[in-house]
Amino acid sequence: MIVKIEAEIIGSFLIEQDMMVKHQPYEITIRFEQDSARFLISISKRELNYSAYIPKIKADNKKSKRIEIPPEDFFQEQIKILQHLESFGAIDKNIERIDWQNCLIEWIPENEEEGIFLNLRKYQRKLNYDLNKTTLSKDWLFNTIIHRRQLENLVLPFAFFREGANFFHKFQYQNAFINFYLMLEGVFSNGLYWKNKIIENDFKKSDIMNTSILQSINYLQQIGGKHYNWLNQTCKAYNKNVDIEGVIHILVEQRGCLSHFSLASPNNQKDPFADRDYESLAYLTMIICRNASIKLRLEPFKKK
Numbered sequence: 511m512i513v514k515i516e517a518e519i520i521g522s523f524l525i526e527q528d529m530m531v532k533h534q535p536y537e538i539t540i541r542f543e544q545d546s547a548r549f550l551i552s553i554s555k556r557e558l559n560y561s562a563y564i565p566k567i568k569a570d571n572k573k574s575k576r577i578e579i580p581p582e583d584f585f586q587e588q589i590k591i592l593q594h595l596e597s598f599g600a601i602d603k604n605i606e607r608i609d610w611q612n613c614l615i616e617w618i619p620e621n622e623e624e625g626i627f628l629n630l631r632k633y634q635r636k637l638n639y640d641l642n643k644t645t646l647s648k649d650w651l652f653n654t655i656i657h658r659r660q661l662e663n664l665v666l667p668f669a670f671f672r673e674g675a676n677f678f679h680k681f682q683y684q685n686a687f688i689n690f691y692l693m694l695e696g697v698f699s700n701g702l703y704w705k706n707k708i709i710e711n712d713f714k715k716s717d718i719m720n721t722s723i724l725q726s727i728n729y730l731q732q733i734g735g736k737h738y739n740w741l742n743q744t745c746k747a748y749n750k751n752v753d754i755e756g757v758i759h760i761l762v763e764q765r766g767c768l769s770h771f772s773l774a775s776p777n778n779q780k781d782p783f784a785d786r787d788y789e790s791l792a793y794l795t796m797i798i799c800r801n802a803s804i805k806l807r808l809e810p811f812k813k814k
Contacts, residue, residue: 511617511618512555512556512617512619513555513557513560513616515589515613516553517552517610517612519549519599519605523605525541528541528542529541536553536588551595560617560624561627563617565577565579565617565629565630566578579633589613593783611637615635617630617631639679641679657810664807666696667697671690671796674689674799677689681786681789683791684784687788687791698713699712713762722799722805723754726801729797737793740790740791748760748763757794
């Protein structure tokens with residue numbers, strides 16, 4: 511049984527012809543697909559003991575059946591090869607990225623017997639956010655423009671939120687968090703000192719920051735699920751309670767970790783291949799920013 515992983519290569523480069531190289535036990539090809547006008551890279555490997563690596567039909571009950579995709583760890587080495595080529599290709603060949611997160615997985619039988627065991631021959635991993643469309647109304651346009659002078663100090667902080675949201679919906683959670691954090695830091699810190707303790711104290715002094723964090727904790731608690739579980743576990747790891755002080759400590763500590771990189775100390779630092787690990791951190795910080803944005807917009811209109 512041949513297992514093939516295929517992904518799009520995006521960047522400013524050309525190839526003279528389709529190519530193939532062998533690096534045992536892998537066969538690596540790069541080709542240009544005429545129909546979609548895309549460059550594709552595939553990594554194939556022969557699996558002799560393939561039983562654990564093929565899709566299987568599972569019966570939930572007598573009437574309902576589903577196809578179960580094998581765990582992704584069976585092709586992690588191929589993903590690491592794609593990441594290797596992506597990093598070196600960025601320096602050498604203007605490769606922007608290899609879309610390994612949305613790769614196609616194909617099982618190719620080499621004989622009739624192997625084909626009998628296959629219930630599914632191709633599977634496309636597709637990460638995407640289905641955002642609900644909102645209505646951009648005339649009232650919103652008028653109200654946003656008419657209050658421009660009172661709120662112009664928020665244009666730059668909200669630009670960091672925009673950057674963060676765009677990164678978040680591209681599954682680039684580390685960059686998303688950093689931009690969400692910069693919005694909060696820009697508004698709620700005094701900007702004179704950058705030591706963690708000083709920034710934490712600045713955050714704690716802000717009623718808007720504190721209220722926004724408390725609202726966000728309550729929201730996560732109400733909906734439950736992975737994000738609140740992550741918050742609980744992370745607070746325990748830092749010996750903090752799930753409260754305003756605990757969240758502020760996590761935000762400031764994680765900002766420090768994600769602002770550094772060292773081959774000599776690979777733990778607690780930015781890793782472009784580990785974005786999945788930071789989804790909950792980015793999500794928490796995003797909703798804090800959203801809650802804070804509402805209050806910040808009302809501030810100039812409060813009666814003194």
